Amino acid sequence: MIDLRSDTVTKPTRGMLGAMFKAEVGDDVYGEDPTTNYLEEKVAKLLGKEGSIFVASGTMANQLSLRAHTQPGDEVIMDRNSHAFLNEGAGGAAISGVQFFLLEGNRGILDPLKIEQAIRDPSDYHHPVTSLIWIENTHNRGGGSIYPPDLVREISRVAKDYNLRLHMDGARLLNASVALGIDPKEYTRYVDSTSLCLSKGLGAPVGSVVAGNREFVRRIRRFRKMLGGGMRQTGYLAAAGIYALDHHVDRLAEDHANAKLLAKAIAQLDCFRINPNNVETNIVYFRVVEGKLNPDGLKDELRENAILVHQVGNDYFRAVTHLDVSRQDILQVISLLKRAVSQLTA
Incomplete structure (x- = not known):
């Protein structure tokens, strides 16, 4: 997970x-x-x-x-x-x-x-x-x-x-x-x-x-x-x-780098609204563009693939990088997120 x-x-x-x-x-x-x-x-x-x-x-x-x-x-x-x-x-x-x-x-x-x-x-x-x-x-x-x-x-x-x-x-x-x-x-x-x-x-x-x-x-x-x-x-x-x-203080920079990598990948998907330049540390907020896909479906699809994100309201999501999330984990999240979007928008 x-x-x-x-x-x-x-x-x-x-x-x-x-x-x-x-x-x-x-x-x-x-x-x-x-x-x-x-x-x-x-x-x-x-x-x-x-x-x-x-x-x-x-x-x-x-x-x-x-x-x-x-x-x-x-x-x-x-x-x-x-x-x-x-x-x-x-x-x-x-x-x-x-x-x-x-x-x-x-x-x-x-x-x-x-x-x-x-x-x-x-x-x-x-x-x-x-x-x-x-x-x-x-x-x-x-x-x-x-x-x-x-x-x-x-x-x-x-x-x-x-x-x-x-x-x-x-x-x-x-x-x-x-x-x-x-x-x-x-x-x-x-x-x-x-x-x-x-x-x-x-x-x-x-x-x-x-x-x-x-x-x-x-x-x-x-x-x-x-x-x-x-x-x-x-x-x-x-x-x-x-x-x-x-x-664990200096390694916080790794979390920041992982968050920025994730934000840039999300920004390349046209069903999400995010400004990756606003990601300064380890917190990534992104919004589902209305009519592009079902937010609840996205959360459920990610969960079925062992990825948990926080849903803030209906169409707003938060992902936070931390000590237990590696660079390889982020790459896996990006891959599975793209796959989930493809399935939900097909």
Whole structure:
């Protein structure tokens, strides 16, 4: 089975399993798990922050960050297709009591001028208080689009001018830094806090890390406990994250190359609409041209040939390359996709 639904489907490598088996552990709620402590120190150093904290998932990282940065009734500025808005069960409203001011980004990338125009006048009590600017890098619904670091710097300037916090949902941050060939600190130097997912392209089975200053991490730790996220011998999971950071970062470039190869092949089929130039990292979105073929039939035909893709709505598909998908797998997908199209349009 070639599973392209998401980069979350990766399974631990033999080396990662070995690291997990050998991990020295303790009780993390007491702060006594040496492997988890080491991971948190490692990520804080990688991202240039005072501290970081291991959490169960990317969604938990996002929801805890919203809670730590805001008060109930605040407003958060973000792109309308942000994961934190679309795909987290209205957690921002339910857990933090915030509302969102949603902007139309360019494939998820926000314009600093539009952000500035969205900031509320804090003296007008008819309106909510703007407290947080939220960016997602890379942007999932934007097709793995990348924020230019200079743009993040400009957004940071806006945040500072209005005394707002700036958070980066960096679930796939290392995809962005690898694609541009830069240190991730070229991004994180401009934000107050950021997350980093270990269980997507990096291949760990579980976990994300949230990084920021010491007070922010202290607040995250309190809210993590409140939401039932205080786990015990997390060192087994942290060991997988450490292994991933040591062995699986540079190879993200292979995923990007595979995604671009797939996108170029899809673009040659006239029943699909895709701009391969928009594929910057490991996410490929493509749309079925109306009347050309049946989208459900395409998904079923691919599944029968042991290929899984994610259907977003009726005629929109996503394919995500990752650690468990090789170049040979992509070539096989291209061949079978062409065959499926030929059969469905005959």
